[in-house]
Amino acid sequence: MAGQPENPKGAETGGFSLLPRSLGVKVGILIGLSIIVAAGFIVYVLYARGTFEQTQRLYLFTDNAEGITVGSDLSFAGFPIGRVRRITLRPDGKVRISVRVAVDDAKWLRETSVFVLDVPLVGAAKLRAFSSNLQDPPLPDRAERPVLRGDTAQEIPKMVASVRSILESLDEMTQSGSSLQQSLNNARAVTERMAGKQGLIGAALGSEDNAHKVLAAIDRANALLGRLDGVALKMDSVLAKTDQRVLSQGGLVDETQKAVAQANAILGDVRASLKRVDGILADAQAVAGNAKAATADLGALRAEVEASLRKVSALVDELNRKWPFSRDTQIKLP
Amino acid sequence: MAYGGEFILRPRSWRRLGRFAGYAVAAALSPSTYTPAAREMAVRQIYFMAWRVLAGYLAFTAVLSVVLIEVVSRAAHTYGVSQYALELVLRVLVLEVIPLMTALFVALRSGSEVGAEVALMRVSGEIEDSEQIGASRLYSELVPRVAAAALSVFALNTLACALASALTYTVFFGFTDAGFEDFTRVVANVYDEMVLVGFLLKCLLFGLAVALIPIATGLEAERGQPRSVPFAVLAGLVKLFFVVGIVAVLSLVVKYV
Numbered sequence: 025m026a027g028q029p030e031n032p033k034g035a036e037t038g039g040f041s042l043l044p045r046s047l048g049v050k051v052g053i054l055i056g057l058s059i060i061v062a063a064g065f066i067v068y069v070l071y072a073r074g075t076f077e078q079t080q081r082l083y084l085f086t087d088n089a090e091g092i093t094v095g096s097d098l099s100f101a102g103f104p105i106g107r108v109r110r111i112t113l114r115p116d117g118k119v120r121i122s123v124r125v126a127v128d129d130a131k132w133l134r135e136t137s138v139f140v141l142d143v144p145l146v147g148a149a150k151l152r153a154f155s156s157n158l159q160d161p162p163l164p165d166r167a168e169r170p171v172l173r174g175d176t177a178q179e180i181p182k183m184v185a186s187v188r189s190i191l192e193s194l195d196e197m198t199q200s201g202s203s204l205q206q207s208l209n210n211a212r213a214v215t216e217r218m219a220g221k222q223g224l225i226g227a228a229l230g231s232e233d234n235a236h237k238v239l240a241a242i243d244r245a246n247a248l249l250g251r252l253d254g255v256a257l258k259m260d261s262v263l264a265k266t267d268q269r270v271l272s273q274g275g276l277v278d279e280t281q282k283a284v285a286q287a288n289a290i291l292g293d294v295r296a297s298l299k300r301v302d303g304i305l306a307d308a309q310a311v312a313g314n315a316k317a318a319t320a321d322l323g324a325l326r327a328e329v330e331a332s333l334r335k336v337s338a339l340v341d342e343l344n345r346k347w348p349f350s351r352d353t354q355i356k357l358p
Numbered sequence: 359m360a361y362g363g364e365f366i367l368r369p370r371s372w373r374r375l376g377r378f379a380g381y382a383v384a385a386a387l388s389p390s391t392y393t394p395a396a397r398e399m400a401v402r403q404i405y406f407m408a409w410r411v412l413a414g415y416l417a418f419t420a421v422l423s424v425v426l427i428e429v430v431s432r433a434a435h436t437y438g439v440s441q442y443a444l445e446l447v448l449r450v451l452v453l454e455v456i457p458l459m460t461a462l463f464v465a466l467r468s469g470s471e472v473g474a475e476v477a478l479m480r481v482s483g484e485i486e487d488s489e490q491i492g493a494s495r496l497y498s499e500l501v502p503r504v505a506a507a508a509l510s511v512f513a514l515n516t517l518a519c520a521l522a523s524a525l526t527y528t529v530f531f532g533f534t535d536a537g538f539e540d541f542t543r544v545v546a547n548v549y550d551e552m553v554l555v556g557f558l559l560k561c562l563l564f565g566l567a568v569a570l571i572p573i574a575t576g577l578e579a580e581r582g583q584p585r586s587v588p589f590a591v592l593a594g595l596v597k598l599f600f601v602v603g604i605v606a607v608l609s610l611v612v613k614y615v
Contacts, residue, residue, distance in 0.1 A: 047401065047402065047405050048401050050405060050409050051401045051404045051405050051408075051409060054404070054408055054409050054412065054513050055404070055509060055513055057513075057517070058512060058513035058516040058517060061516050061517060061520045062512075062516045065516075065519070065520065065523075066554070068542075068545070069545060069546070069549045069554060071542075072542040072543070072545045072546035072549070073546045073549070073550070073551075074546070094550070095546075095547050095550055097543070097547075104543055107546070146438075146439070147439070147441075147442075
């Protein structure tokens, strides 16, 4: 090389004299700069990895940590707030994911936060945190939480199975002779009838004859209703007349009132007669021993009683004749 | 080339390389090695290996980086996975391509030259056979070259990686600090502890390979036979490529398999 020491033995013989001062400075700068850059790079990497950052721990448990690696991010609202530090399979078959969250970012995690492991079809799995209410108490250090797994790839086989069964059902439904097909045929027949001359009634009754009968029945019912109207009018007039006969001056009710007054008077007579009978019977008891003497009186009394009874009988007959509720249904109105 | 292949397949050559590596690393790490003369030698070597090529190399790195970033970014956008483009660029460009390119660049530009120089010294008898090599010669002539080559690889690699990272940020986010948080998050994802340690280890191994193999193979030239020089140099380069390739593949295997 051109720059090779002009005299290879210079180092032994000449010592420092052959080495330009600037050359040593340049080399010193180069080496010093390299060391500074290397040290700075290492410090930067340590800073990036959060070595100088205060962190708190979070343990997440899941059945399957596939896709998660050490160094994966735990993100909140799309921003990485923590990093997976260790993944261990515990004796009970559950996976424990140790996450370090910077203390500054721990405010986004609350007691009620939910953690989801999202495995997209393309790309690495993602750990996500969702905090619905940021007013809840903050998540403590070393908290343990389950992870919900949202695995698109796992869902696909289930979805395909469901879709297949749906397609099979559809296939059955659309086959000729299937119940859906028959229903559609019936529906078509019904709508055809509805579009026909008899319209909806024809569709409902199945044939034109039946429809004709129904229409005729309706016509007759209409005529009947017209006649019923006349009957109702007649009934009105009859009722008016009846009202007049029964309730007017000198009507049935008036006469009955009179008859009742008469009956009251007659009953008063009967009561007086009976009182006398009582007295006579008392006398009769008193004079039982002298019946013979009293026979003449008894004969007269009997005549009187018979006369009263006849009057009662006549009154009852009169009443029966005037009052319409007797057994004799033939009432002769006055 | 056949001769180079022989060198690769010869176990004795690898044993010699291992022994020399052990001596040289132990000597390079002991402060007593760095006498004023040795320091001067090392500084001079670094100056020629790294400083003189720094501007050109960084320019080349910048062009290559921008092209690669654009290609990855566009392709990712086309396939609808642009959210992974930044991570992909950081993983491929900064972690894999730049260190490999730096190692090969230094090997091509300086390794062959140093190897030839050592081979010539061996031919002219300045350096005795390494089996009986005197400690003073090894220390004063070879160890400063080894240390200088390793430091050069480290310096070029660091600055190129930093430049590529800065270009990545600029291409993705422009001249604004708006994307700093996103960028930091992706950096945190890409460079976990294992990757960081692996990256440093890989850079160290590249540096050692570039520094040691051409010199160790140069020592295999035979005294008084100038014709053996080209073969020794070629063998050194082939071995170097072989080792660099193995280191790169191994690091990928460990990281991703």
